[in-house]
Amino acid sequence: MxxxxxxxxxxxxxxxxxxxxxxxxxxxxxxxxxxxxxxxxxxxxxxxxxxxxxxxxxxxxxxxxxxxxxxxxxxxxGVAGLLEDITARLEPGLPPARGLRAATADAALRRGRTCYDHLAGRLGVAVTDALTAAGVLDQAAGFAVTDDGLTWLTDRLGVAPDRLRAGRRPLARACLDWTERRSHLGGLAGARVCETFLDRRWVTRIGSGRAVRVTPAGQAALHELLGLTGLD
Amino acid sequence: MxxxxxxxxxxxxxxxxxxxxxxxxxxxxxxxxxxxxxxxxxxxxxxxxxxxxxxxxxxxxxxxxxxxxxxxxxxxxGVAGLLEDITARLEPGLPPARGLRAATADAALRRGRTCYDHLAGRLGVAVTDALTAAGVLDQAAGFAVTDDGLTWLTDRLGVAPDRLRAGRRPLARACLDWTERRSHLGGLAGARVCETFLDRRWVTRIGSGRAVRVTPAGQAALHELLGLTGLD
DNA sequence: GCGGCACTTCGGCGGGCGCCGAACCGTCGC
DNA sequence: GCGACGGTTCGGCGCCCGCCGAAGTGCCGC
The missing domain is CATH 1.10.10.10 (Winged helix-like DNA-binding domain superfamily/Winged helix DNA-binding domain)
Incomplete structure (x- = not known):
């Protein structure tokens, strides 16, 4: 009762x-x-x-x-799964792939993908961790870009300073990754990082979806820049 | 929206x-x-x-x-599964086995079990189908015991007539079997059938749970009585 | 066919809840 | 500092919805 x-x-x-x-x-x-x-x-x-x-x-x-x-x-x-179960029940005929479970099933997506306009998946989490280790991000302060971090983004990564001026959109934002159960960098800075990686062909899109792959050039560059390894 | x-x-x-x-x-x-x-x-x-x-x-x-x-x-x-998912979320620490999914996982239970006081699982459905084929049950009329069926239950199966007098409890009732996605016989008649099978050692309980197994004697008797085969 | 029973329909009552706007508080940026 | 802004608190309004009891409708059994 x-x-x-x-x-x-x-x-x-x-x-x-x-x-x-x-x-x-x-x-x-x-x-x-x-x-x-x-x-x-x-x-x-x-x-x-x-x-x-x-x-x-x-x-x-x-x-x-x-x-x-x-x-x-x-x-x-678990909440996302529950929502997915319920909404799936509401639209029996519709795309079974809309949710996050489908992403879970796809190894390529799990490895690396874009989430709106920034990097997610294992790649996104790895980059976020490396940025934190490099002092660019301060996760203790709730995902903030440090002063040194701003310099790093402009001088080391080569992002134009005026493209990092926060308007309505927060500079850094934590974005939860379901497949990794970890936060990764979203917000304006996340978008700029992703944009730069794509521009330089460090990562490329696989097909027309959200999945991305690190190129050989990207593996070298990310190792050089952030000490990242093992990004197949 | x-x-x-x-x-x-x-x-x-x-x-x-x-x-x-x-x-x-x-x-x-x-x-x-x-x-x-x-x-x-x-x-x-x-x-x-x-x-x-x-x-x-x-x-x-x-x-x-x-x-x-x-x-x-x-x-x-699907509804049962959804309810199970939600209630499982509400009591994180509690018995993961209370629901029907656990039953699904157990082959012995899937073969045959009791549901309250009548037979369920493949065995329950098989017996119900055989009773229908024998004219004891009329499923078209919504799971009713026929007049001939009453005679069959008393004369062929040997149930005492006064034990089949419906009081508050309906004589026959359809009981949905999740693992089989089929209805099987519940109600008073279902209970009497189960009781008789157990009394005669045609089926015995496995351990202390709800799972039951058809004995060799039961296989012979059910083949003789209802033409049932393959009840391992 | 007549009473009894399971269920349904209807009208009306009451409480809960979602909504807003106005005032207030803390934080950020100039 | 001072204004702008995001968020919170509070009071009040209105609707929705769950509840009941009484009357009505089929169906069953004697």
């Missing part, structure tokens, strides 16, 4: 159009700010605050406060 | 204590009547009617009208 109450309480988290829209948006694996989710769902920020409180309290989401921002993402891959 | 509405609408089906209690009750795989579910959930019958309409309309349950009864059960194994 109490079991039924728990089930009902859990289901109630998703039983609201606004909260459902938030969870579906977060289904992409990225961390969103409260304001972005409010805009996405079409409600006032104050309303979004309450919904996020409930979703976090219910264990579906986790938050990371960063300055005046409240970043929020799905709590764990 | 419309996607979010659909997800919310679906989740709303389970987001009520009463409906959740109904679904959890049906999780055992049996078909319940509307009145039974109302009593189980502790609401008026009129209230239960509305809830069942919603659950059926949403595709979680299916109904089978039979006389003045409204039998209802989970729509398909």
């Amino acid at each position: 109490s079991d039924a109450s728990e089930l009902a309480a859990f289901a109630a988290l998703l039983a609201d159009r606004t909260r459902a829209a938030m969870c579906l948006a977060l289904f992409d694996g990225r961390a969103w700010t409260a304001g972005e989710l409010a805009a996405h769902a079409g409600v006032a920020r104050s309303t979004a605050t309450g919904h996020l409180d409930r979703l976090i309290g219910g264990g579906l989401l986790v938050e990371a406060r960063q300055g005046r921002h409240r970043y929020v993402r799905l709590a764990d891959p | 419309s996607d979010a509405s659909e997800l919310a609408a679906f989740a709303a089906l389970l987001a009520d204590r009463t409906r959740a209690a109904m679904c959890l009750a049906l999780f055992d795989g049996r078909a319940w009547t509307a009145g039974e579910l109302a009593a189980h959930a502790g609401v008026a019958r009129s209230t239960a009617t509305g809830h069942l309409d919603r659950l059926i309309g949403g595709g979680l349950l299916v109904e089978a009208r039979q006389g003045r009864h409204r039998y209802v059960r989970l729509a398909d194994p």
Whole structure:
């Protein structure tokens, strides 16, 4: 009986159009700010605050406060899997490959891929770790680009300084990688890094999808630049 | 966006204590009547009617009208799996084996088992099919014991007539078998058949669980009585 | 065919919940 | 510092939804 109450309480988290829209948006694996989710769902920020409180309290989401921002993402891959199971049930005929499980099944995608406009997969995590080790990123401070890091990006990597001026988009953003269960670098800096790697042919796209592969030239360059090895 | 509405609408089906209690009750795989579910959930019958309409309309349950009864059960194994996934999330530490998936994994259980007090699994379905072929059961009429069937149960199988008088419990009831995706015989008649098989040592329990095995004597007897073969 | 039973329909009540706007608080950038 | 901005708190509004009981409808058994 109490079991039924728990089930009902859990289901109630998703039983609201606004909260459902938030969870579906977060289904992409990225961390969103409260304001972005409010805009996405079409409600006032104050309303979004309450919904996020409930979703976090219910264990579906986790938050990371960063300055005046409240970043929020799905709590764990289990939540993503559950959402996928339910939505798959809702559209029986539709693409079975839309979700993250399909990505899991594909070794190439697991190795390396783009997530929107930045690197993800093992490659994305490896690059992020190397950037952290090199002092470019400060993960302790919640995924911030350090002052030295800015210099590194412009001088070592060769990104034009004005392309790193944060406008509406945060410079660095943590993006959770389901297949790796790790965060990798998103945001403006993540996009610039990916862009540069592609420009220089350090990585190339495989086919027309999101999968990418490190080229021989890229293996040499990334070893030279970041000490990375074993990027097949 | 419309996607979010659909997800919310679906989740709303389970987001009520009463409906959740109904679904959890049906999780055992049996078909319940509307009145039974109302009593189980502790609401008026009129209230239960509305809830069942919603659950059926949403595709979680299916109904089978039979006389003045409204039998209802989970729509398909996918629903059971979904419920299992969700409840497993709610009690992370608890028995991973409570559900039906565990049964699926166990070959012995898949072959033959008891479901409450009647036979299930391949054995249960085979016996039910044979009883139907022998004219004991009329599945077209919604799982009814025929007049000839009553005679068969008493004269051929040797069940005492007064043990087949239906009281509150229906004489025959369809019980859905998840592993076989087929109905098998439950209700009073199902219990008597199972009881008789066990009494005569045609089937014996394996260990202390629900799994059962057909004995050599049982194989001979069931072949003689119902033409059944291949019951290892 | 007549009572009894399972279920359904309907009207009405009450509580919960989602929504907003206004005021407030902390952080960031000039 | 001071304004801008993201997020939070609070009060109040309105709707939706779950609940019941009473009356109605088929179906069953005597």
